[in-house]
Amino acid sequence: METKNIIIVGVGGQGSLLASKILGHLLLNEGFDVKVSEVHGMSQRGGSVITYVRFGDKVYSPVVDKGQADFIVSFEILETARWLSYLKDGGQIVTNTQQIDPMPVITGAAEYPANLVEKIRAKGIKIDAMDCLTLARQAGSQKAVNIVLLGRLSHYFKISETAWQNSLKANVPQKFLEINQRAFELGKNFSA
Amino acid sequence: MKELMLGNKALARGLWEAGVKFVSSYPGTPSTEITEEAVKFDDIYCEWAPNEKVAMESAFGASLAGRRAFCGQKHVGLNVAADPLFTLSYTGVNAGLVVVVADDAGMHSSQNEQDSRHYAIAAKVPMLEPSDSAEALNFAKLAYEISEEFDTPVLIKMCTRVAHSQSVVETGERKEFSKTYEKNIAKYVMMPGNAKRRHPIVEERTKKLIDYAETTPINRVEFFTDELGIITSSTCYQYVKEVFGESASVLKLGMINPLPVELIKNFAARVKRLVVVEELDPIIETHVKSLGIKVEGAELLPRIDEFSQNLIAEKFGKKISAGVTLEDAIPARPPVMCAGCPHRGLFYSLKKRKCTVLGDIGCYTLGAVPPLSTIELTLCMGASIGATHGFNKMLGKDSESKTVAVIGDSTFMHSGMTGLANVAYNQSNSTVIILDNSITGMTGHQQNPSTGLNIKGDPAGKIDLESLCRAMGINRVRVVDPYNLKECDAAIKEELAAQEPSVIISRRPCALLKTVKHKPPLHVDKDKCIGCKSCMKIGCPAISMKDGKAVVDQTQCVGCEVCSQLCPKKAFAREA
Structure with missing residues (x-):
């Protein structure tokens, strides 16, 4: 199988490391060669962060480059727009519609661009735009945004529900498992 | 067992399997997790030292005592520990001593982009360079064998993309190791008379290490074609394989100091075009040129920042996709002090x-x-x-x-x-x-x-x-x-x-510490807020202006009340 590429983007501290951990675990168990590349340190302090997940028969580079991502999974809509150039022609975006103002917007040095989902869609790009924060709260915790996103991503994979559930169980603390399972379902069943 | 493992965790696993008993480090991105993972093994004594110099000296003390020892640091950390390193090259070790230096090409979390390979050359110690997690694990074990066989500390150079990438590793079992300490003033007391007698031993050791580099399996040729030959190492190897697959022959170097001579000459003789692909300084390239071999490197590839598969593809004249972008200017999102940061x-x-x-x-x-x-x-x-x-x-x-x-x-x-x-x-x-x-x-x-x-x-x-x-x-x-x-x-x-x-x-403790109890978030009374932006002067990521009034992001605010001390209208309050 040709290598598939996923990038997970967001704002430092939003929980992308757990999402990539669950994905990596899942894909390895499915028999793929997997590489996951993360960013630690400075940019975790509220900066723009990107995590790369690659899987296939044999994966070499640990990173994904522009024009290569089959999927963009995004925690924040400005970040979706920032990393848009990484999407492959025909790729799919799964994004949270939450807006987190970056410091230049807060200080008034820049403006947060409006109607980003519509503008991306106007480029003919497939995008699932979800209010993940509301869905996560509905599931029981606003911290479950990452699992809502994964639930939606699972919709595009030919991987069994059981395998996803096993990976959730293996990577999420027992006491939060039910919340996360609900979050996963809400994401999975989302319809635009 | 097969596992997906972070490069740094795999390296720590290698330390454990090698029977390492002592780890002392000072944290520094991207090296920190090696020590944080090592501490999870009960049969390794682990500590944070006050700085890298103390860590290296302590690790050497453990080696002198006859126990395999380790210290890890980021590239600039080795500047601090350079003093013991250069003379440890002369004294050599008792039990194996391995030192990780983690470079940060691209400066994801660093103040400079120095290339630590210079240290291996200057201190005359061997340096290994893994290209993924599996190699991080195996090279850690091999490094102890080299350290003891050649009586030298061994450097392992990690980089951000190896340290912070997860890939598949095959784990093994731990082998215990210990030696006894014997007093040896001529070897360990580096006063001028003794040091003079140790220096020739260092030079002799380098010659033996070059012989080792000629035949070690971690320096390997993957020959596919005589059209293009690439000499590379570390994460660059992965980018090269990604771009060329079997359309280029590769000399993959796992040992970066000292570099082999005959192996390179033979590889060069088999290909029509020879290129070195290495990040930052032209270390391999300079070596190859010193052998009188025609090679491309710096004229083709940049000497700053990290590489990627697209960069290499583009420099070799291949077409790459630039991807789609929006017409809107996308405001930057630099890192900021967290909400509630003291x-x-x-x-x-x-x-x-x-x-x-x-x-x-x-x-x-x-x-x-x-x-x-x-x-x-x-x-x-x-x-x-x-x-x-x-x-x-x-x-x-x-x-x-x-x-x-x-x-x-x-x-x-x-x-x-x-x-x-x-x-x-x-x-x-x-x-x-x-x-x-x-x-x-x-x-x-x-x-x-x-x-x-x-x-x-x-x-x-x-x-x-x-x-x-x-x-x-x-x-x-x-x-x-x-x-x-x-x-x-x-x-x-x-x-x-x-x-x-x-x-x-x-x-005041860091607001992100789990032991810190926060007050409930604040909100802004819209009737009181006059939109004066006094609260915006502190650059709190939880506060922004909407329709001329300040609003507090309830998911971020930890109730530190610094903003409310700036508000002339006392508009910040908590839900009753």
């Missing part, structure tokens, strides 16, 4: 007083970015105090009345103490602010000698900062709460006015 209040007070702030290494470097824009210098660990001392000595009263050094608790323990000793000893009228958030913050919460806890979170020796500063001869030492702006302002004003050196300890 550094924020202090920096606001410094800005208000128009202080000249010479900074240091840590989260608080973010005090340099808008809207605070307060820090005017960031150089290296501990430099804030030395620089403030020199600055004040030259500019006198004008400077003394408004210049401060700011340094974190962990950085102060690392190399701020000697700077303060200089202030006290040579009596500059300098003001030093220790930002004591009771943890090493930027690298992800490691304990240090002033926190009272060890690497496992168990009670440990605790250095009392106030007593320490007083013992050094600083008479004016005071503690402030950075959440209290009035208190901060008064302390800064008074200590800058004082006619002797002073230390202000700005004390």
